[in-house]
Amino acid sequence: MKAGMDANRHNKTISLGFVTVRHHPIHGYFGGYLIVNSLARPLEFHCTLPVQPTRAQQILYGNTLGEFVCGEQIARALVTKAKGTPEVLFSDTPAVLTLRHMQSIPMAVIDSPDEANGSLPRPSCLRDNYHRFKAFGELLSVLPEFADDSERIKRLFDSDKAPLDLIEPFGRIEEALMEAHPATKAA
Amino acid sequence: MSYFDNSMSTSSVSVQSDWFSRELTIPFFNPAEELFDELLVDFSDYCSTELLTFDSLKVLPIQLSQTLPRTIGFAFPESPQWTAPEPKVSKSVSIETKFEEHDDKSETDDAKPRKTITRIRPPGDLVRLEDRLYYVLQPPMETIIQSAKLTFPFQPFPYQLEGVAFLFPRDAAILADEMGLGKTMQAITAIRMLLLSGELKNVLLICPKPLVTNWMREFRQWAPEIPLAIIEGDSAKRNWIWTNPQAPVKIANYELMMRDRDVFETNSLHFDLVVLDEAQRIKNRNSTTSEIVRSIPRTRSWALTGTPIENSVDDLVSIFEFLAPGYLRDDMHLKSLGKATRDYILRRTKDKVLSDMPPKLFRPAELELTGEQRASYKSAEEDGIIQLSKMGESVTIHHVFELVLRLKQICNFDPATGASAKLERLEADLEEIAASGQKAIIFSQWVSTLDILGERLAKYNPLYYHGGVPSNKRDGVIDQFKNDPKNKVILMSYGAGAVGLNLQFCHYVFLFDRWWNPAVEDQAINRAHRLGVKQPVTVTRMMSLETIEERIHDVLEQKRELFNSLFAETGTPQNLGLSQKEIFGLFGLKVPKYQPKVA
Numbered sequence: 001m002k003a004g005m006d007a008n009r010h011n012k013t014i015s016l017g018f019v020t021v022r023h024h025p026i027h028g029y030f031g032g033y034l035i036v037n038s039l040a041r042p043l044e045f046h047c048t049l050p051v052q053p054t055r056a057q058q059i060l061y062g063n064t065l066g067e068f069v070c071g072e073q074i075a076r077a078l079v080t081k082a083k084g085t086p087e088v089l090f091s092d093t094p095a096v097l098t099l100r101h102m103q104s105i106p107m108a109v110i111d112s113p114d115e116a117n118g119s120l121p122r123p124s125c126l127r128d129n130y131h132r133f134k135a136f137g138e139l140l141s142v143l144p145e146f147a148d149d150s151e152r153i154k155r156l157f158d159s160d161k162a163p164l165d166l167i168e169p170f171g172r173i174e175e176a177l178m179e180a181h182p183a184t185k186a187a
Numbered sequence: 188m189s190y191f192d193n194s195m196s197t198s199s200v201s202v203q204s205d206w207f208s209r210e211l212t213i214p215f216f217n218p219a220e221e222l223f224d225e226l227l228v229d230f231s232d233y234c235s236t237e238l239l240t241f242d243s244l245k246v247l248p249i250q251l252s253q254t255l256p257r258t259i260g261f262a263f264p265e266s267p268q269w270t271a272p273e274p275k276v277s278k279s280v281s282i283e284t285k286f287e288e289h290d291d292k293s294e295t296d297d298a299k300p301r302k303t304i305t306r307i308r309p310p311g312d313l314v315r316l317e318d319r320l321y322y323v324l325q326p327p328m329e330t331i332i333q334s335a336k337l338t339f340p341f342q343p344f345p346y347q348l349e350g351v352a353f354l355f356p357r358d359a360a361i362l363a364d365e366m367g368l369g370k371t372m373q374a375i376t377a378i379r380m381l382l383l384s385g386e387l388k389n390v391l392l393i394c395p396k397p398l399v400t401n402w403m404r405e406f407r408q409w410a411p412e413i414p415l416a417i418i419e420g421d422s423a424k425r426n427w428i429w430t431n432p433q434a435p436v437k438i439a440n441y442e443l444m445m446r447d448r449d450v451f452e453t454n455s456l457h458f459d460l461v462v463l464d465e466a467q468r469i470k471n472r473n474s475t476t477s478e479i480v481r482s483i484p485r486t487r488s489w490a491l492t493g494t495p496i497e498n499s500v501d502d503l504v505s506i507f508e509f510l511a512p513g514y515l516r517d518d519m520h521l522k523s524l525g526k527a528t529r530d531y532i533l534r535r536t537k538d539k540v541l542s543d544m545p546p547k548l549f550r551p552a553e554l555e556l557t558g559e560q561r562a563s564y565k566s567a568e569e570d571g572i573i574q575l576s577k578m579g580e581s582v583t584i585h586h587v588f589e590l591v592l593r594l595k596q597i598c599n600f601d602p603a604t605g606a607s608a609k610l611e612r613l614e615a616d617l618e619e620i621a622a623s624g625q626k627a628i629i630f631s632q633w634v635s636t637l638d639i640l641g642e643r644l645a646k647y648n649p650l651y652y653h654g655g656v657p658s659n660k661r662d663g664v665i666d667q668f669k670n671d672p673k674n675k676v677i678l679m680s681y682g683a684g685a686v687g688l689n690l691q692f693c694h695y696v697f698l699f700d701r702w703w704n705p706a707v708e709d710q711a712i713n714r715a716h717r718l719g720v721k722q723p724v725t726v727t728r729m730m731s732l733e734t735i736e737e738r739i740h741d742v743l744e745q746k747r748e749l750f751n752s753l754f755a756e757t758g759t760p761q762n763l764g765l766s767q768k769e770i771f772g773l774f775g776l777k778v779p780k781y782q783p784k785v786a
Contacts, residue, residue: 013512031256039334040326046260077255083262164330168304175306176323180259 007094010112014038014156017105018169019078021070021093028052029184032173033187035084040164045173046078047180071098079103090162092170094130097143106149108140110166136162230666261317263324304329305348310357311530324355335383340408346540351377353533358487359510361466365533366713371405374462379410382435387459387487389435393480394464396440397658397683402464403438418443432452439765441468444479457484466490469509470502479507492704493713500524507531533638547712551610552729553737556598559606564597564734572774580779587770591735598731599636599700609699609729610643616727620695621647626668627695629678630711632702637678640699648673653680667688679714681707688715696726701736703765705743735773742769783784 019033031048053061053069061068075096079089089107091097100107109130130141133150138158142149157163206542304327309319328348343351350373350434354360364370381387399417406415416434418425428437430448439447450456461483463469470475488510500521507515507528515527536545556564571590575582600607613629620627631637635652641649650668652661661683668677669692677693681702692713700707712726730736742765771778 034324036326041334042263042321042324044260044262045320045324046258048256050259051256073256077258080255081258081260108287163334164326168327168330171304172306172324174325176320178321179309179319 004054006130014044015084015086016095016164017079017082017089018173019075019089019091019096020091020170021074021096022174024050027181029069030072030177030181031070031078032177033075033078033082034169034173034176035082035086036169038163040169044082044084044171045176046081047173047177048074048077066068066095067098070095072102075099076102079105088156090169092167094141097130100143100146100149106142106152107145108142108149108153111139111141131169136160136168138165164176204580207627258338261320263321274619275700278715303345305352307352307355312358313356317622323728328352331380335380336382337379339376343376344369344540346535347373347376350533350535351380354489355380357489357531358491359531361490361492361510361528361532363492363494363532365534365536366710368535368537368540369489370493371464372409374464374489375406375409378436378460378462379413381460387435389432389458390437390460391458391483391485392436392438392462392464392734393441393444394438395468396442397661398464399438399440400662418447422446426450426454429456441476441480444497445475448479448482451483453610455484457486457487460487460489460490461485462489463509464491466492466506466509467494467502472508473504477505477509493710503528520639546723548723548727550727552609552727553732554608554612554729556731556734557601557606557608557611559601559604560597560608560731563601563603564594567593567597568735575774575776581780584767584770587774587776591739591770591773594735595700596633596636598734598736599631599633600639607637610640612729613640613697613699614644616695616697617647617676624672625695626674626693627676627697628690628693628711628714629676629697629699631678631699632681633700634680636699637680641678644676647675649676649678650674651678653678653683656683668693681711692726696724696725698728701728701739703728703739714721738773739765742773756777 015035015037017033017035019031021029021126022033023029027050029051031049031051033043033044033046034042036042051069051074053065057068058065070093074098075091079099086105089099089105091107095107097109129144131144131147131150132139132141133151133154134140135154136173140150140153142153188302306327307322307325310323313319313322316355326334326350347369350362350364350370354362354373354377362370363371364373378387378390382390392402399419403415404781406413413436414434416428416431416437418428418437418439420428425443425447428434429447461480463480469480471477490510491504492506501517503524504515504517504519510531515524519527555561568590571593575586575590578586596602599609617627629637629640629649634655637651637653641651648671650664656664664677666689668674677690696712696714698708700712702711708728712724730740768778
């Protein structure tokens with residue numbers, strides 16, 4: 001067992017959050033947030049209505065628009081709305097990481113090939129100076145200003161293996177987004 | 188439109204916003220007078236604006252709105268731990284859902300292979316978003332099975348997990364996989380998972396009586412932790428078993444349902460799930476068995492059958508009267524029927540899902556009758572047709588059947604001399620099969636034919652498996668055939684041997700005479716060609732040329748092609764027998780105006 005591990009780090013009591021944002025060329029940005037237990041069973045699910053940045057926002061935020069819309073608007077709305085508080089937030093959308101500035105749950109982005117995450121593209125992100133580390137068989141990234149998150153994440157489970165596939169929930173979220181917003185299926 | 192007028196001087200100014208925790212530096216600008224109104228319209232959608240005066244310039248600081256996007260959300264009850272009790276089987280496999288172990292020295296994760304995942308999809312008749320999302324958001328089957336620590340005696344095939352995922356969310360379903368693909372295992376696994384998840388508390392499984400022991404064996408193998416109760420014994424014992432809450436799964440047989448119909452009414456029984464095995468047993472919706480089965484109080488209804496359409500589409504409509512009463516109508520066109528049932532039926536065939544399974548090799552044995560047989564056949568046919576014609580309008584389908592059956596029997600053996608072209612061929616093939624240490628199954632629709640074959644093939648120590656063999660001895664016959672090397676041949680009737688048995692150690696099947704219905708023949712063949720078979724199965728279909736057998740074969744082939752073309756999209760099974768018109772047409776007769784309905 002790794003040093004500093006809390007007594008409550010029994011896998012069965014852990015809840016994990018998975019947040020993703022997808023961009024539809026017509027309808028805009030959709031966000032989905034799934035909280036699961038360590039058996040990968042769903043506890044809560046939230047999704048946003050389509051978000052389309054205004055022209056003024058596009059001008060104002062310029063290259064940081066992705067972080068503003070995905071992190072400060074969508075992800076923040078989702079995490080705020082949820083009743084549960086997971087131990088960690090995983091995302092496949094780097095632009096979401098900016099949310100870390102507004103809340104205290106450790107956040108990490110999982111590097112994953114696009115084809116593992118469905119048909120709608122993820123918004124691009126300007127930053128690339130993340131703190132990268134390997135854990136549970138995946139390559140994770142955290143904001144450099146919150147590099148300590150990496151240690152907290154590594155201590156999450158009792159072993160080096162996560163009890164669930166950390167990529168798979170994003171596929172579920174995208175399918176759930178398509179159920180909630182059928183117009184996106186035509187894309 | 189550009190908001191910046193480069194002819195005006197501009198400077199940067201710090202802007203503090205309640206929205207941001209950090210400063211933003213944005214240029215302020217002095218827009219031309221005529222642009223002020225436009226800008227105010229643009230920006231006022233999301234922020235408040237005030238005009239300020241900075242020195243002599245008018246500037247437009249922007250205070251951003253704090254409204255977050257609207258969300259919708261659902262909470263799902265925490266699921267139970269889903270940990271099954273320790274199974275008693277010594278050998279089992281667990282499904283790996285995680286990635287294969289990597290050598291730590293591997294340089295990149297991009298090369299990591301992604302495993303197949305089997306998702307549960309909501310059925311089409313679920314309307315509420317929350318209900319649909321409940322299934323969409325479930326983890327894949329592989330994850331559920333691993334997290335619940337479910338073990339299996341053999342690794343399930345991917346298509347079998349898809350079958351379980353198909354059944355899991357459905358209140359009404361037909362699993363119509365081709366015989367031998369493991370419908371039993373899929374149903375048992377789905378039941379097991381639903382019991383563990385708490386979505387089911389009690390299940391009733393109804394099957395033909397000869398298959399009760401088969402189901403018990405399969406449950407012991409695939410779900411050993413589930414207590415079973417077999418409905419059997421005298422009336423008092425059965426009544427106690429029906430009402431016993433200890434066993435979540437009860438197994439009954441069709442024959443017994445008639446005797447115990449009052450049990451449901453007097454005891455207010457209700458089942459979360461009723462499963463019908465060989466559901467074509469209720470294809471006659473007016474039969475007492477069908478009525479009783481439909482009247483069982485239940486929430487979910489599943490049907491397992493390799494032949495949901497045995498003779499006509501009415502069979503399918505009858506099964507749906509059990510699954511979803513009133514959903515289908517008799518007058519529905521074939522294509523409408525296919526579309527309506529698409530979401531309720533799952534059918535896979537061996538060639539699609541088991542491409543690496545040994546093939547079925549068909550050897551048509553098209554034989555000329557012996558001289559004696561031909562003389563007898565010609566005489567019987569001519570006399571028979573004359574008699575049918577003389578009967579005029581009073582001729583019925585039963586008269587035609589009688590003639591057909593008489594002629595088919597002559598194709599097997601000449602009634603006077605016992606000569607048989609088929610037997611000559613069979614003896615030659617069996618000599619080769621026995622010499623190579625293999626065994627063969629021989630099917631016939633007549634017990635009398637099997638008896639004759641038993642005498643003539645005595646040197647192969649044939650065993651018998653037909654309606655005349657007592658039920659309690661049948662399992663012993665199969666065991667002996669499997670284990671005793673002296674018994675090279677087993678003689679089976681289509682009725683007794685075509686359903687539910689596993690004979691995958693046998694690689695040669697002979698259809699001594701053909702059944703009316705290709706579906707029943709397929710079932711017979713699949714006693715041998717099923718999961719677990721290690722070699723190709725050779726199927727010899729015996730047919731006498733220029734006889735009624737050849738004419739029946741031609742009609743069935745035409746129907747198969749027609750049905751294929753209609754049901755190609757939906758994948759609905761393709762087996763049909765002969766209609767009245769076709770049966771009369773075998774002798775060039777027309778159907779009389781008034782005909783009693785055939786049961």
